[in-house]
Amino acid sequence: MATFETEALVLKQFDLGESDRLITLYTRKKGKLKAVARGARKGNKSRSGLVLPFSYHDFTLYQGKSLAKINHIESIAMNTKLREDLDYMAYASVVSEYVERAGLEDEADQALFSLLAVILEKMAEAKKGELLFYLTVFKAKLLLLLGVKPEIENCTVCGEKVDLNNSTPLSVEEGGSICKNCFKDSNYKYTLFSLNEMRALYKITFAEISKLKPVQFSEKILEKINELTEKFLIYHLDLKPKSLSFLYTIRKMKNN
Numbered sequence: 001m002a003t004f005e006t007e008a009l010v011l012k013q014f015d016l017g018e019s020d021r022l023i024t025l026y027t028r029k030k031g032k033l034k035a036v037a038r039g040a041r042k043g044n045k046s047r048s049g050l051v052l053p054f055s056y057h058d059f060t061l062y063q064g065k066s067l068a069k070i071n072h073i074e075s076i077a078m079n080t081k082l083r084e085d086l087d088y089m090a091y092a093s094v095v096s097e098y099v100e101r102a103g104l105e106d107e108a109d110q111a112l113f114s115l116l117a118v119i120l121e122k123m124a125e126a127k128k129g130e131l132l133f134y135l136t137v138f139k140a141k142l143l144l145l146l147g148v149k150p151e152i153e154n155c156t157v158c159g160e161k162v163d164l165n166n167s168t169p170l171s172v173e174e175g176g177s178i179c180k181n182c183f184k185d186s187n188y189k190y191t192l193f194s195l196n197e198m199r200a201l202y203k204i205t206f207a208e209i210s211k212l213k214p215v216q217f218s219e220k221i222l223e224k225i226n227e228l229t230e231k232f233l234i235y236h237l238d239l240k241p242k243s244l245s246f247l248y249t250i251r252k253m254k255n256n
């Protein structure tokens with residue numbers, strides 16, 4: 001068993017005994033990993049008290065037989081806002097839970113690690129009204145990483161190029177657009193996407209995160225893509241975070 005160093009984000013934690021915490025990390029070098037933070041609940045006396053949900057640190061870990069032990073940490077980003085406000089917490093919890101469910105133990109995934117780090121940092125710096133945008137971007141990129149992005153330009157049934165100028169039926173079950181020929185006389189479940197909405201979906205899926213800005217997308221379009229990506233993750237990957245219901249509750253309170 002050995003000591004090793006890795007960057008990691010804290011996905012979740014719970015109390016262990018009188019003074020310790022069990023932490024689930026997503027690490028750059030080893031994917032998902034469970035670790036014990038000794039004395040974390042004694043507060044700021046110990047640096048392991050900094051190991052809070054959604055925070056980002058450089059860890060020195062000792063790999064024990066079952067759990068890793070935290071030897072040392074250097075903080076990279078505390079992402080404090082994500083723990084101080086219920087709205088921020090709701091969104092960050094959903095992002096973290098997607099990674100907890102999709103991420104594998106003992107298997108590094110640099111792209112997933114970077115996506116998580118970037119999105120949590122963006123959320124911590126975002127205005128409240130921009131949180132839905134970052135969650136939607138996160139899910140579109142997650143679908144891309146996991147290989148089930150919505151097919152936009154070609155018909156998912158026959159493979160022909162789809163004329164996107166009119167409203168195009170998009171089916172979660174089929175995995176994307178359906179052309180006119182395949183659509184007539186069929187019983188696909190679908191949602192109609194306008195050309196603008198298709199363009200937005202394409203951009204959110206393929207553009208670099210640094211090139212995407214919340215102001216480029218209307219709330220109506222974001223709501224639609226948010227719903228679509230969520231359904232894709234459930235239908236194709238069985239990924240449905242429990243924390244989504246907390247987010248729905250928070251969002252409902254806001255709309256009333």
Ligand SMILES: [Zn+2]
Nearest residue numbers: 155158179182
């Ligand atoms: Zn077709």
